[in-house]
Amino acid sequence: MKDSVIIVSGGMDSITMLYEFKDCIALGISFDYGSNHNAREIPYAKLHCERLGIRHITINLGFIHQYFKSSLLEGSEAVPEGNYNEENMKSTVVPFRNGIMLAIAAGIAESNQLRRVMMANHGGDHTIYPDCRPEFVNAMSAATRTGTFEKVEVWAPYTDISKADIARRGNALGINYAETWSCYKGGEKHCGKCGTCRERKEALHDAGIADTTEYEE
Template identity: 75%
Template sequence: MKDSLIVVSGGMDSITLLYEYADRIALGVSFDYGANHNAREIPFAHLHCERLGIRHIVIPLAFMKEYFKSSLLSGGEAIPEGHYADENMKSTVVPFRNGIMLSIACGIAESNGLKRVLIANHGGDHAIYPDCRSSFIEAMNQAMREGTYEHIEILAPYTHITKSDIARRGKRLQVNYAETWSCYKGGEKHCGKCGTCVERKEALHDAQIDDPTEYED
């Protein structure tokens, strides 16, 4: 039964979730909020939705780039290099990004007669991103249920697993990770040095997947 909407960026996590729950997903929604990498990610979201016969739409959120402070919205040169565990990665936080996206996705879901909103936050995000943690998801889920006639719910099955676990699921699903984007700098190739690139390399290595990514280094 196609009862769900997915927030799909075009990255490894959301594309894996897209394939894992394809039989339940009626609509894929991407958000263009002016991030350095949106132009690289979103075409992959459209590609995979089209391949699976899932309608895909892009919602523009240009106001976020204008009014929000984040290195993710300030050009590729502003993105710090290193691991997500490093303190400097906090500069990549876009304040309340998932809250804004989930709110919009909730309204779109109810407008289209859908019951659930899928999001691919995962355990590796918890240290840096407050709106990826289980406590946030639970609170947002409650707000969405209470704020809609149809009691729209969040389905976030990756909340307590790692990106490596997600890559292992993708391997079983035969997801082609060459057709995904991770790098926060948004250049012609993955930089290989920012937090998302480092995490991508580790996840593919741990899942014993030959890394198909073109890196600058």
């Protein structure tokens, strides 16, 4: 039964979720909030939704770029290089980004008589991003259930697993991860040096998957 909306960025995690749960997804939503890499990742979200016959829409959130503070919104040079950890990646937090996106997606879900909104946060995000943690997911789901007639729920099935676990699932589904985007710098190729590039490399390595990503280095 197709009863779900998925927030699909075009990255490894949301594309894996798109394929794994395609039979229950009625709509894929991408958000363009003016980040360095939106223009690189959103076309992949559209591509994969089209392949699966899932309707895809992109919603512009230009006010985030205008009013919010994050290195993701300040050009590629502002994005830190190095390991994917709290100290290094804290500047990439876009304040309450997932809360804003989930609220919009819940309204769209209710408008289309759908019951769930899916997000692809994972265990490696918890220490860095407050709006990826289990307590946030539970609180947000409680809010959307209470605030909608359809009792729309937030469903985040990857919350407690690693990115390598996600990569293993995607590999079993036949996903070509070269057709996804991770790099926060948003250049022509993945930089290979920022935290998200390094996390991508490590996940694929740990999962035993050949990394066919084109890197600058």
